[in-house]
Amino acid sequence: MAHVPKEVIAKNFQVNISAFDHIPGSELYIFPSSPPPDNAQAPEDPKLSGGTVKVVDSTTFQVSTSIAVAEVTVEPGAMREMHWHPTQDEWTYYISGQGRVTVFGSSSNARTFNYEPGDVGFIPASFGHYVENTSNTTLRYLEIFNTDRFQDISLNQWLALTPPDLVKAHLQLDDETISHLSKTKPIVIGPQ
Numbered sequence: 001m002a003h004v005p006k007e008v009i010a011k012n013f014q015v016n017i018s019a020f021d022h023i024p025g026s027e028l029y030i031f032p033s034s035p036p037p038d039n040a041q042a043p044e045d046p047k048l049s050g051g052t053v054k055v056v057d058s059t060t061f062q063v064s065t066s067i068a069v070a071e072v073t074v075e076p077g078a079m080r081e082m083h084w085h086p087t088q089d090e091w092t093y094y095i096s097g098q099g100r101v102t103v104f105g106s107s108s109n110a111r112t113f114n115y116e117p118g119d120v121g122f123i124p125a126s127f128g129h130y131v132e133n134t135s136n137t138t139l140r141y142l143e144i145f146n147t148d149r150f151q152d153i154s155l156n157q158w159l160a161l162t163p164p165d166l167v168k169a170h171l172q173l174d175d176e177t178i179s180h181l182s183k184t185k186p187i188v189i190g191p192q
Contacts (some may be wrong), residue, residue: 018099049190058148077191080131082155095181097139121131154185
């Protein structure tokens with residue numbers, strides 16, 4: 001942040017510019033500092049409406065230079081939202097519960113697969129997909145990628161951040177529906 005104007009930093013974080021009066025004038029790499037307290041804890045996983053997602057990749061575990069994994073839980077009646085991974089194929093390992101995955105590619109091609117514990121799935125990079133919990137217990141599975149960083153694109157968030165007139169023109173959605181699109185990734189969506 002040393003080379004970014006303070007006005008831009010303040011605008012980005014939506015705080016008063018004086019909050020950044022003491023940021024260093026150059027980058028700090030290795031420097032003396034206080035150690036973390038003995039009671040330091042990792043941040044909690046986000047609470048989602050229909051389950052959880054715990055990501056381990058190079059941003060949370062620095063030695064993870066060639067693999068990224070997300071442990072996903074989906075509660076009964078919930079679903080892992082419609083999304084895609086832009087650069088990497090997804091290998092999926094099902095641990096518990098039962099799920100249904102629908103994968104969609106170009107030219108209106110789509111396939112649906114049912115999974116149970118011990119099954120392995122494969123989804124090519126950039127193919128849209130979603131996962132539904134079809135059991136009455138929690139669905140738990142791993143999303144595994146041959147890369148150092150977990151990446152996904154939420155269809156819900158993508159549409160919410162697209163100019164509404166474009167969404168209307170392409171999908172013929174009304175203003176009420178567009179207003180309910182989430183500008184943050186829902187990731188796992190609870191039952192309606």
